[in-house]
Amino acid sequence: MVALSRIGPTVFFCSLIWLALIGPACGQAPPVRLEVRVDARALAPGEPLRIRVVADAPLDALGATFLDEAIYMTAADASGQHWSGWSMIGLDQEPVVASIELRGSARDGREALGARALTVIEKTFPEENLTVAPRFVEPPPEVQERIARERAKLADIYGRREPYAPPVEPFVRPVPGIKTSIFGMRRLFNGQPRSPHPGLDLRAEEGTPVHASGPGRVVLAEDLYYSGNTVIIDHGGGLFTLYAHLSEINVTAGDQVSAGDLVGLSGSTGRVTGPHLHWxxxxxxxPFDPEALLAPVLF
Ligand SMILES: [Zn+2]
Incomplete structure (x- = not known):
């Protein structure tokens, strides 16, 4: 204020105008521009999106959000200019125009900004009635602790993020059989409503070889109450695939697998109506529809 009183208010306000008009051009650097590309089979409930970002300068870090969810972004190479991440559209999402918003920091200290608007279309899912052993609909008291322990273990696994991007190659079918129940079916077990079907059921006789659908690391290979003998593979960047109701498990946690590697044999363990593979x-x-991993991207 000493300086202001000496130079007078007129000079001070002229300086403000100069800063407002000229300052952005020569004083403050413009933000780094981010080009956003989206690969998806469809912009509908239950569908995953792969987001690829090209920055016009190297970045140190990049964050993104879509439909109020954070997207875990990883550098796709050492240049710092190519980043990718996976998001999805929730099963109960209403049609909406929503924007992927990106914000990061460049290695030269500038801010990086980008956005891409997407139109989410409507999709509804049919209902199915299933009859299973009563202990899978009303679990007896003695298994409650086991169910809680397994739920916590799964939450821990799905909370991890390997700091590398999932593979860009399409995934492979874990078994050749046709679909017997689609992803997202609204389900009643013994007449009681339960969570929508969180995967895809594929026809597989007892003992059919089950293959890893993509490369990654086995993070779980054990018997769980609802999904029976189960294998979970972490593909990096928060992308996981799961193989359930196996009669036999042929991998152990920590194993590195390639697409097509044998992980086990199909069966009918856990909450099932008969042998099949739940993928x-x-x-x-x-959860999203795993069949989207097999499809070529649209845009
Ligand atoms: Zn299933």
Missing amino acids: GAKIGDR
């Missing part, structure tokens, strides 16, 4: 896919703890 699941998740981004973090949110």
Whole structure:
């Protein structure tokens, strides 16, 4: 204020105008521009999105959000200019125009900004009635602790994020059989409503070889109450696939697998109506339709 009183208010306000008009051009650097590309089979409930970002300067860090969820972004190479991440559209999402918002920091200290608007279309899912052993609908008291322990273990697994991007190659079918129940079916077990079907059921006789659908690291290979003998693979960047109701498990936690490697044999362990493979896919703890991993991207 000493300086202001000496130079007078007129000079002070002229300086403010100069800063407002000229300052952004020569004083403050413009933000780094981010080009956002989205690969998806469809912009509909239950569908995953792969987001690829090209920055016009190297970045140190990049964060993104879509439909109020954070997207875990990883550098796709050492240049710092190519980043990718996976998001998804929740099963109960209403049609909406929503924007992927990106904000990061460049290695030269500038801010990086980008956005891409997407139109989410409507999709509804049919209902199915299933009859299973009563202990899978009303679990007896003696298994409650086991169920809680397994739920906590799964939450821990799905909370992890390997700091590398999932593979860009399409995934492979874990078994050749046709679909017997689609992802997202609204389900009643013994007449009681339960969570929508979080995966895809594929026809597989007892003992059919089950293959890893993509490369990654086995993070769980054990018997769980609902999904029976189960294998979960972490593909990096928060993308996981799951293989359930196996009669036999042929991998152990920590194993590195390639697409097509044998992980076990199909069966009918856990909450089932008969032998089949339940194939699941998740981004973090949110399930999406695994069949989307097999499809070529649209845009
Ligand atoms: Zn299933």
